Amino acid sequence: MATPKPRIKVPSKAAKGEVVTIKTLISHEMESGQRKDKEGKPIPRKIINKFTCTFNGQPVFSCDLAPAVSANPYFEFTAKVMESGTFEFTWVDDDGSTYSAKNKITVQ
Amino acid sequence: MKLKSILPVALGALAIGFGASDLRAEPVDDKLIIDGEKEMITRTKAPEGHPFDEVLSGWLFRTPETRAMEADSFQNPAMLYVERGAEIWNTVDGAAGKSCASCHGDAAESMKNVGAHYPKWNAAAGKPYNIELQVNDCRAKNMQAEPYKFDHADQKALVTFIKHQSLGTPMGIDLSQGEMKSWWEKGKDLYYTRTGQLNLACASCHEANAGKYIRADHLSQGNVNGFPTYRLKQANMVSLHNRFRGCIRDTRAEQPKAFSDELMALEVYVTWRGTGLSIETPAVRQ
Numbered sequence: 001m002a003t004p005k006p007r008i009k010v011p012s013k014a015a016k017g018e019v020v021t022i023k024t025l026i027s028h029e030m031e032s033g034q035r036k037d038k039e040g041k042p043i044p045r046k047i048i049n050k051f052t053c054t055f056n057g058q059p060v061f062s063c064d065l066a067p068a069v070s071a072n073p074y075f076e077f078t079a080k081v082m083e084s085g086t087f088e089f090t091w092v093d094d095d096g097s098t099y100s101a102k103n104k105i106t107v108q
Numbered sequence: 109m110k111l112k113s114i115l116p117v118a119l120g121a122l123a124i125g126f127g128a129s130d131l132r133a134e135p136v137d138d139k140l141i142i143d144g145e146k147e148m149i150t151r152t153k154a155p156e157g158h159p160f161d162e163v164l165s166g167w168l169f170r171t172p173e174t175r176a177m178e179a180d181s182f183q184n185p186a187m188l189y190v191e192r193g194a195e196i197w198n199t200v201d202g203a204a205g206k207s208c209a210s211c212h213g214d215a216a217e218s219m220k221n222v223g224a225h226y227p228k229w230n231a232a233a234g235k236p237y238n239i240e241l242q243v244n245d246c247r248a249k250n251m252q253a254e255p256y257k258f259d260h261a262d263q264k265a266l267v268t269f270i271k272h273q274s275l276g277t278p279m280g281i282d283l284s285q286g287e288m289k290s291w292w293e294k295g296k297d298l299y300y301t302r303t304g305q306l307n308l309a310c311a312s313c314h315e316a317n318a319g320k321y322i323r324a325d326h327l328s329q330g331n332v333n334g335f336p337t338y339r340l341k342q343a344n345m346v347s348l349h350n351r352f353r354g355c356i357r358d359t360r361a362e363q364p365k366a367f368s369d370e371l372m373a374l375e376v377y378v379t380w381r382g383t384g385l386s387i388e389t390p391a392v393r394q
Contacts, residue, residue, distance in 0.1 A: 005191070009182050027188040030343075071343035072185040 004028045004048075008089060010103040014081050018107075022053065022061075025074045026091050026099060032067040048073060050092040056085040083107050134319055135168035135328075136175075140388070143181050146276050152384035159315055165385050166328035169319075170394060174340065178392040186268065186338035186390030189345050193269020196262050202253025208266075211250065215273055223271035224279050224387045227376050229286030236291055236376050239267050240347070241367055258366040264345040268336045271389035278384050279333050281376065288376060295377025298370060304361030310378075325394065331382035332375070334391025341394060348375060 009023040026048065033045025045067060052062035061077045079087075084107045091099045140148040150165035167175060177183050197208045197215055212218040227236035230245075237245070240263060244255035256263035283289050302309045313322060314330030321327070335348040346354075349366035352374060356363045364370040 005188065007182065007188070023182050025182065025185065025188070070340070072188060074183060074185070076183075 004091070004093070004099050006089065006091065006099055006101040008087075008101050008103050010087055010105055012104070013106050013108060016082060016107050017080060019078050019080050020105070021076065021078050022087065023074070023076045024051075024053075024089055024101075025072060027072055028091075028093075030065075030067075030069055030071045030073065034067065046094045048091045049094055050090075051075060052090045053077070053079075054088050055079060055081070056083070060087070081105060081107055135164050138168065138175065140165070140167050140175070140179060142179060142275070148276055148386040148388055149278055149384065150386070152278070155380065155383040158381065158383075160318075160329065163331060163382055163385055164329050165333060165382075165388065166331055166393060167334070167388065167391065169326045169328040170392075174392055174394060178388065184338065184390065184392055185343075186336075186345060186392065189265045189268045189336075189338075190272050190390060192262075192265040193267075193272075196266045197269060202247065202251035204250065204252040206251045208246075215270065219270050219273040221274050221277045223389065224274040224277040225281055227281060227372065227379060229282075229288050231286055234287075235369065236288060236372050238348075238367070238372070238375055239270055240349075243267065243270075259347055259350055264336050264347055267347070268345055268390050271336070271387060274387040275389065276386045279379060279387055280383050281379050283376075283380065291373045291376045292380060294369075295373035295375070298374050299377055303356065304359030306359045308359040310355070310374075329381070330378065331385055332378050333382045333385040334388040334393065336389060337391045337393050339393050345390065 005027050007025045011020050014020050028048050031043055031046040035043045037043055047067055048065050050064055053060045060079045087103045089101045140150050150167055151162055154160050154163045181187055200207045227238045230237040247253040248255050283292055299310045313327050318327050318329045332348055336345045339346045349371055352371050353363045
């Protein structure tokens with residue numbers, strides 16, 4: 001897979017105070033740094049090392065990832081929403097690049 | 109006399125021992141419903157002449173976590189490859205300046221249920237064609253593009269995408285076309301022929317011992333309705349011929365080349381063995 005591509009699943013609408021389930025997935029090879037190529041040289045580590053989710057700028061969920069996490073990391077977590085707003089998701093790669101996605105939710 | 113009295117006790121203990129160690133792990137009694145909407149046929153009556161009464165999807169033999177991953181199309185990592193396949197479908201390649209979509213349009217219509225009926229007889233080539241061969245033929249003749257090398261990432265993604273258009277459709281191939289029947293016979297011979305240093309045939313595991321454990325792995329009937337499959341072990345898509353070759357390697361035999369006559373015959377026969385099961389592509393397996 002070339003450029004890592006995030007996928008997000010958040011309900012578009014929710015009632016005030018509802019606990020919503022958020023699912024995220026990103027395509028990434030999560031190269032552990034433990035493997036060797038055909039010539040016997042180590043393949044450099046390249047993993048997503050951090051994931052954060054914020055809602056209207058406030059932190060909701062974040063975590064650090066380690067080399068043992070398998071390819072295409074998937075996260076599922078819940079959040080209680082009190083107002084309409086935007087969830088922002090960020091994945092940080094070992095090479096410094098970040099991949100991000102946004103998702104709006106309307107509270108009725 | 110003494111022996112007679114001991115024997116029933118010993119047998120009783122043995123029976124308890126077997127029960128507790130769970131050597132016979134039957135397939136689960138569960139239903140595969142993708143996203144809570146689309147129910148898959150994971151068990152069905154076997155076609156005439158089949159060694160089993162019922163054919164079972166490999167999904168029934170996997171752990172609850174793996175089964176749940178396939179049942180949710182968001183959680184299924186293979187859906188990333190389906191998306192990639194959709195991109196390739198619409199990307200122009202080759203000297204003719206065409207993409208798949210240039211001729212075939214929307215895959216959701218033109219490829220609907222198509223993958224469920226492959227391999228098909230190809231009269232020009234004089235052999236059965238699977239989707240990989242059909243795609244390569246199309247690339248060479250119509251797109252004037254390079255045919256994909258075996259297991260090229262794009263080949264796997266495109267084939268996954270095409271087969272996904274048949275999600276839920278019962279698998280069934282037409283053996284009356286051309287010489288399909290003789291290829292089926294040839295595939296059947298291969299299925300029952302022991303090979304390699306371990307002297308194993310496909311049937312040794314997937315027929316004689318289906319439902320039991322081979323070390324830590326739960327042996328399924330070896331049906332192919334989920335291919336290309338996302339294997340957690342490889343964290344990648346695995347094509348059918350890759351899996352065939354891997355299995356043959358494990359018997360420590362020489363592996364036929366992908367899409368060789370041997371493996372195409374085997375694909376025809378093994379596909380027939382899963383007749384009636386839903387196409388689950390992309391399935392998730394161990």
